[in-house]
Amino acid sequence: MSLRGKIAIVGAAETDRIGKVPDMSALELHAQAAVNALRDAGLTAADVDGVASAGESPIDVADYLGIVPEYLDGTNVGGSSFMLHVRHAMAAIVSGLCTTVLVTHGESGRSRVGMVPWAPAPQSYMAQFEVPHGPIGAPSLFPIGVRRYMHTYGMTREQLAMVPVVQRQWAAGNPRARLRDPITVEDVLASPVIADPIHLLHCCLVTDGGGALVLTSAERARDLGSASPPVYVLGAGESSESSVVSGLRDLTSSRAIEMGGAAAMRQAGISHDDVDHLMIYDAFAHVPVYGLEDLGFVKRGEAPAFIAEGNTAPGGSLPMNTNGGGLSYTHTGMYGMFAIQESVRQVRGTAAAQVPGVDVSLATGVGGMFMSSGTLVLGSGRTL
Numbered sequence: 001m002s003l004r005g006k007i008a009i010v011g012a013a014e015t016d017r018i019g020k021v022p023d024m025s026a027l028e029l030h031a032q033a034a035v036n037a038l039r040d041a042g043l044t045a046a047d048v049d050g051v052a053s054a055g056e057s058p059i060d061v062a063d064y065l066g067i068v069p070e071y072l073d074g075t076n077v078g079g080s081s082f083m084l085h086v087r088h089a090m091a092a093i094v095s096g097l098c099t100t101v102l103v104t105h106g107e108s109g110r111s112r113v114g115m116v117p118w119a120p121a122p123q124s125y126m127a128q129f130e131v132p133h134g135p136i137g138a139p140s141l142f143p144i145g146v147r148r149y150m151h152t153y154g155m156t157r158e159q160l161a162m163v164p165v166v167q168r169q170w171a172a173g174n175p176r177a178r179l180r181d182p183i184t185v186e187d188v189l190a191s192p193v194i195a196d197p198i199h200l201l202h203c204c205l206v207t208d209g210g211g212a213l214v215l216t217s218a219e220r221a222r223d224l225g226s227a228s229p230p231v232y233v234l235g236a237g238e239s240s241e242s243s244v245v246s247g248l249r250d251l252t253s254s255r256a257i258e259m260g261g262a263a264a265m266r267q268a269g270i271s272h273d274d275v276d277h278l279m280i281y282d283a284f285a286h287v288p289v290y291g292l293e294d295l296g297f298v299k300r301g302e303a304p305a306f307i308a309e310g311n312t313a314p315g316g317s318l319p320m321n322t323n324g325g326g327l328s329y330t331h332t333g334m335y336g337m338f339a340i341q342e343s344v345r346q347v348r349g350t351a352a353a354q355v356p357g358v359d360v361s362l363a364t365g366v367g368g369m370f371m372s373s374g375t376l377v378l379g380s381g382r383t384l
Helices: 026-041 057-066 082-096 127-129 143-153 158-172 185-190 219-222 255-268 284-292 305-310 334-348
Strands: 005-013 051-053 069-072 100-109 194-197 209-215 231-240 277-280 360-367 374-379
Touching: 005 026, 005 082, 005 219, 005 334, 026 057, 026 100, 026 209, 051 057, 051 082, 051 127, 057 069, 057 100, 069 082, 069 334, 082 143, 082 209, 082 231, 082 334, 082 360, 082 374, 100 334, 143 284, 143 305, 158 185, 158 255, 158 284, 158 305, 185 219, 209 334, 209 374, 231 255, 255 284, 255 360, 277 284, 277 334, 284 305
Parallel strands: 051 069, 051 100, 277 360
Antiparallel strands: 005 209, 005 231, 100 209, 231 374, 360 374
């Protein structure tokens, strides 16, 4: 049975504040985002019978909000978790396991209120096979692939620097974006080197914040009469590869993005030409480069020039990361929720930097250093 368009996002909202929120714990951020999303849907916690979350346990989230769920999803595969939550909720609702699923995110990534210090588990591949050789954490591990990509495809430092430059152009039109001042290629390359060839302005923000989604059947969505129009899930896909960079099939691409994206587009029954708007996870500047190619929007090696020529910028042929992305808008640690939020806003026509006529938006999340990926294809009622 096809799940295309069977499920709708009827509520979508972020926390009141993003950036630096030192007076709220991670769990409180989950809860505030949930209340805001339920209000957006015209529902209350009493209407929810399914809860999904990452970072905080869905049990704790449900208990905090006074929900006694019939369906729980604690999938945690990093920043792409929320794409997977939506996909799993589609199956759960259609199969009758529940009627209304609340997906929450909240992270005190900057202030670290209620957060457990991160360290690789001793038995993990990372602790066994990478940490002993020196690199640890995303800033030193992610750039390994960038070097290989530059060698293989000839991407220049200037082309890579155009990614944060374009993201900042979008952020300038978003009052909630953390960084809004214009930057140049020269600014990026003059910023401190973090792990060559990655400079500070190639790296994502470190912020506090959260977001939440409310999903239900398309049939029920039409009867709710909420102020915000429903956004339909046309397709969803997920995959994983290796939890360590050294285990990737190819350092110049992500098999997880490729497989999850293809599955989502296949279920949605769309071609690349049907996509009006794109959100690709951008924890570091090279991730959208890989994403454009792995999703099939451009051929191998063509993404750097495609971005540098302005195709993803305001007024370009394929608007991408229109909230400013993880590089300029916000990045709490697991950014995928914010990519979905912007896709919903663009389809609804309520985004700060709105792209005219968005009927289909594609959002891709990444977990870890390409260890997982989830993709959603969202559409307006006109797409059904």
